[in-house]
Amino acid sequence: MTTLGLQSGFMTTNTQQKITHPHTSSEPLGDDDPRTPMARAVALAGAVIAHVDASNENNPSPCDDWNAGEVARHMVAVLDRVAGFPQGIDGDTLPLVVDLETPGTYSERFTASAHAVQLAWSDDAVLGQMLTLPWAVLPGAITIAIYTCELTVHTWDLAQAIGVQPEWHEADVTKCVEVMQMGIPAEPRDADTPFGPVVEVPADAPSIDKLVAWVSRQP
Numbered sequence: 001m002t003t004l005g006l007q008s009g010f011m012t013t014n015t016q017q018k019i020t021h022p023h024t025s026s027e028p029l030g031d032d033d034p035r036t037p038m039a040r041a042v043a044l045a046g047a048v049i050a051h052v053d054a055s056n057e058n059n060p061s062p063c064d065d066w067n068a069g070e071v072a073r074h075m076v077a078v079l080d081r082v083a084g085f086p087q088g089i090d091g092d093t094l095p096l097v098v099d100l101e102t103p104g105t106y107s108e109r110f111t112a113s114a115h116a117v118q119l120a121w122s123d124d125a126v127l128g129q130m131l132t133l134p135w136a137v138l139p140g141a142i143t144i145a146i147y148t149c150e151l152t153v154h155t156w157d158l159a160q161a162i163g164v165q166p167e168w169h170e171a172d173v174t175k176c177v178e179v180m181q182m183g184i185p186a187e188p189r190d191a192d193t194p195f196g197p198v199v200e201v202p203a204d205a206p207s208i209d210k211l212v213a214w215v216s217r218q219p
Contacts, residue, residue, distance in 0.1 A: 034141045035121055037172040038082075038148045042114050044166055045075055045155040051164055052106045061161035062217050063154065066097070068161035072106045073097045075154050079113035082147045083120040085131040085140075092134050146183060149176035149211070156212050173207040180214050189216075 029036045049072050057069030066074065076098045081091045100109055120126070127141040138146075152173060159166050186198050196216035201209050209219035 034127065034144045034148070037169070037175065038117075038121075038144050038151075040169050040172055041148045041151045041155070042079070042117065044169070045151055045158075046107065046110055046114060048155050048159050048162075048164055048166055049075065049110045050107045051162055052158070054104060056162045057104075057106075059161045061157050062212075063157045066157075068158060069106070070097050071154055071158045071161060072110070073100065075151060075158065076106075076110050076113050078147060078151055078154065079110070079117050082144070083113065083116035085133065085143060086120045086126045086129060088132070090132070090134075145175070145179050148172070149179050152176050152208075153212055153215055153217075156208060156217070168206075168208045170207055173211055177207055177210045177214065180211060184214065186214075 029039070052068060052072045057067065057072075059068040061068050061071045063071050063074075074097050077094060077096055080094055080098065081089075084091065084094065098109065100106070102108075121140075121144065127139070127144070129140045130137055131140055131143050133143060152168075153176075155166060184193075184195060189195055189197050199213035199216060199218055201213045201219060205213075205219065213219055
């Protein structure tokens with residue numbers, strides 16, 4: 001059994017809050033374990049969600065039709081799916097945007113779902129288990145990599161909506177660019193796909209810009 005430890009932190013600048021990459025204790029996970037980037041992505045997402053409150057939850061976001069609060073609640077839903085797949089839970093039965101029993105408790109709800117992921121993925125055997133997703137049946141190792149990327153994209157969405165600046169883990173985001181480019185072809189992008197055209201960015205653009213541009217965001 002292995003444990004994913006999560007701890008978040010942040011610092012502020014004169015112009016906007018900068019979310020530093022939280023320290024993540026992943027022992028005894030190795031750097032090549034696909035759960036390690038997920039642990040880092042969850043920690044950073046949690047640090048950003050900690051800044052969602054009544055003053056900014058209705059801010060528009062780059063994610064069509066969702067405001068900041070709805071993006072945050074979708075991020076919780078992403079973790080609920082990740083926690084549910086190893087248990088055979090049908091992701092289509094789970095909401096895309098969770099409800100909060102108590103208004104404003106974004107961080108608390110996210111943390112609870114993060115611990116559920118931690119528990120569900122603690123057994124190394126899950127990485128080789130074939131998991132049924134809403135759109136495919138994939139090994140756990142590939143599943144966790146895909147959802148790491150989805151969580152990273154929505155962390156960017158939320159950060160843009162509430163005006164904070166995350167400090168991205170460059171190697172993890174670079175890997176997400178590769179995963180997304182393999183999993184989501186540049187063409188066709190028609191009405192049957194949830195993504196619009198790829199947004200062009202310079203070859204030397206930061207990895208996070210390349211990642212969000214691939215899923216139709218304007219960096």
